[in-house]
Amino acid sequence: MFGAALPLIMTLDYRCSMKNVKLKSPPQEPKPAKATTRRTGGRTGPRSAYRTAEVEEIFRRFSVQRPEPKGELEHVNPFTLVVAVALSAQATDAGVNKATRQLFAVADTPEKMLALGEERVRDYIKTIGLYRNKAKNVIALSEKLIADFGGEVPRTREELVTLPGVGRKTANVVLSMAFGQPTMAVDTHIFRIANRIRLAPGKTPDEVEAHLLRVIPEHYLFHAHHWLILHGRYVCKARRPECERCVIADLCKSPEKTCDIPAPLVELPPQAISVAARSR
Known part of the structure; x- marks a missing residue:
């Protein structure tokens, strides 16, 4: 009796047990993984190592x-800023300031x-590297400003980069400092930090610029350029980052960091923010 009913009982049990089971779909070929696509130009590149809240x-x-x-570059108007930034290529801000104090006093x-003329400009800036070529550019950009822009510094990147000796980085600095536009001028400090701490990795300054503009919150973008430069200049230094002085040591994802404890978060005195501010 029980032997005859056993197959029926097992069948009923199996049917009951299968009521809540979802049948698997037929196996499919795996889809290729999607690359991380940048918003500019459709290029691919490494992601930031940080979540939005961490940034x-x-x-x-x-x-x-x-x-x-x-x-930290001293200037008195947009024109002198263009000149100072153009002179700062392969030179320190302190070295440029030393040369331009006297130059800007007369021009x-x-x-x-x-x-003033090229020869006298050369005399004023001869302590700066590549001063002969830079003096030519200063005269040439002055001529172009008068001929094409009525003696005024233009307010667009496209126009600024037409000036002799002015590239994208210089144009971005001028747009930010002279005209208050939120831009990201990637210098050696910013390029190093963006890659070192994996905030915005990139192989070229243009890649890093595009990546930073993507990840930095819009309400912090206006000052972000200076924050990153000053952090790289005084804390996250090229040869040895001073992690014990870093306010983001606990968040930092750099494999080079030597400390996980952040420095006290206090406002720094003005002299630590801008050497140039003291002399104005």
């Missing part, structure tokens, strides 16, 4: 430490610079 916290701390960061407009 927000990084720049919040920078904003507490340096509420109003300033560039702070394109017209005055042309009147």
Whole structure:
């Protein structure tokens, strides 16, 4: 009796047990993984190592430490800023400031610079590397400003890069510092930091610029350029990062870091923000 009913009982049990089971779909060939696509030009590249909330916290701390960061190149107007930034290629800000203090005292407009002449400009900036070629560019850009822009510094990147000796980085600095536009001028400090801490990895300055513009919160973008430069210049140094002085040591994902404890988050005195500010 039981022997005859056993197959029926097992069948019923099997049917009951299968009520809540989802049948698997037929096996399919795996789809190729999608590459991380940048928003600019459709190129691919490594992602930032940080979540959105972590990037927000990084720049919040920078904003507490340096509420109003300033560039260290001395200038008195947009024209002298263009000249100073153009002269700063392969030179230190301190070295440029030393040369331009006297130069800008006698020539702070394109017209005055042309009147001064290339030879005298050379004499003022001879302590700066590549000073002969830079003097030619200063005169040439002064001529172009007068001829094409009425002696005024243009307010677009496309126009700025037409000036002799002015590239994308210089144009971005001028747009940010002279005209208050949120741009990202990638210098050696920013390029190093973006890759070292894996905030915005990239193989070229243009790649790093595009990546930083993507990941930095919009409300921090205006000062982000100076925060990153100053952090790279005084804390996350090229030869040996001073992690014990870093306010983002706990968030940092650099394989080079030597400390996980962040430095006290306090506002730095003005003299630590801008050497140039003291002399103005």
